[in-house]
Amino acid sequence: MNDTVALVTGAARGIGLATAKLFHGEGRRVVMLDADGPELELAASALPGAMAVTCDISRPQEVAQTVDKITQTMGRLDILVNNAGIADFGPMADTDFARWRRVMDVNLDGVFLMSQACLPLLSRQGGAIVNIASISGLRASTLRIAYGTSKAAVIHLTKQQAAELGELGIRANCVCPGPVNTKLALAVHSPEIRAAYHDAIPLNRYGSEQEIAEVIAFLASEKASYVTGQVVAADGGFESTGVGLPALRATTPRDI
Numbered sequence: 482m483n484d485t486v487a488l489v490t491g492a493a494r495g496i497g498l499a500t501a502k503l504f505h506g507e508g509r510r511v512v513m514l515d516a517d518g519p520e521l522e523l524a525a526s527a528l529p530g531a532m533a534v535t536c537d538i539s540r541p542q543e544v545a546q547t548v549d550k551i552t553q554t555m556g557r558l559d560i561l562v563n564n565a566g567i568a569d570f571g572p573m574a575d576t577d578f579a580r581w582r583r584v585m586d587v588n589l590d591g592v593f594l595m596s597q598a599c600l601p602l603l604s605r606q607g608g609a610i611v612n613i614a615s616i617s618g619l620r621a622s623t624l625r626i627a628y629g630t631s632k633a634a635v636i637h638l639t640k641q642q643a644a645e646l647g648e649l650g651i652r653a654n655c656v657c658p659g660p661v662n663t664k665l666a667l668a669v670h671s672p673e674i675r676a677a678y679h680d681a682i683p684l685n686r687y688g689s690e691q692e693i694a695e696v697i698a699f700l701a702s703e704k705a706s707y708v709t710g711q712v713v714a715a716d717g718g719f720e721s722t723g724v725g726l727p728a729l730r731a732t733t734p735r736d737i
């Protein structure tokens with residue numbers, strides 16, 4: 482085990498849990514944070530030595546108290562992965578202010594609050610912030626008025642962080658996952674949305690939690706020591722692709 486400390490939010494399941502496992506496997510000291518206490522305890526029990534902290538990242542006081550606890554217990558922080566997020570898909574007409582606010586509270590305000598609270602710890606020896614946005618923050622589509630806007634803001638927040646924190650030795654980068662079969666996606670991806678994603682993605686499939694975690698771990702690592710302010714889509718090629726893909730795919734010879 483090395484002495485570096487990695488904090489992952491939304492670590493009870495999905496992409497966050499895969500990322501925590503990867504850091505644990507690298508020998509780092511891992512702090513797993515999630516609002517879902519019971520699921521978090523269960524997940525953390527499989528990672529010996531991991532610290533589990535229950536916290537709602539959208540609540541400023543809880544965030545401050547939680548980061549104080551981490552400071553006292555761990556004494557340092559090298560990596561912050563702002564992964565916790567919620568998806569709430571719906572048309573603008575049905576997105577009342579409470580729904581809009583909840584998405585912004587968690588997906589945007591939570592990233593700001595966690596990053597700000599962790600700044601004193603991260604700046605002690607320098608470190609890395611990796612924010613998790615989405616392809617929905619890169620390309621607009623229907624039903625994502627709140628979710629897509631919150632994720633686009635996370636992309637810009639990352640660039641603001643990179644601009645401001647570089648001189649403190651803190652890098653900030655953003656990962657935009659494409660669709661991954663997690664509880665979040667299962668709740669909002671209808672069969673039609675799933676089929677549309679398959680059509681629009683050159684690799685023609687959903688990604689795995691592990692595939693997203695590998696990109697996060699790279700950006701957090703010393704291997705990316707000269708990379709900051711960047712947005713990496715881990716999306717099977719979705720973001721780079723234009724119209725006509727399914728039709729062209731049907732004409733592509735399979736035996737080349």
Ligand SMILES: NC(=O)c1ccc[n+]([C@@H]2O[C@H](COP(=O)([O-])OP(=O)(O)OC[C@H]3O[C@@H](n4cnc5c(N)ncnc54)[C@H](O)[C@@H]3O)[C@@H](O)[C@H]2O)c1
Pocket residue numbers: 490491492493494495496497514515516517536537538539564565566567568587591613614615616657658659660661662663664665666
């Ligand atoms: N799964 C996808 O297809 C997909 C695609 C693009 C982006 N993302 C993003 O990846 C991140 C992880 O998503 P996932 O698919 O693993 O989701 P998930 O729902 O499986 O896991 C999210 C975790 O975050 C926690 N969480 C939610 N609100 C919280 C809060 N206020 N405070 C603390 N913890 C909270 C949940 O309890 C859960 O454990 C999210 O930011 C999501 O928007 C996911």
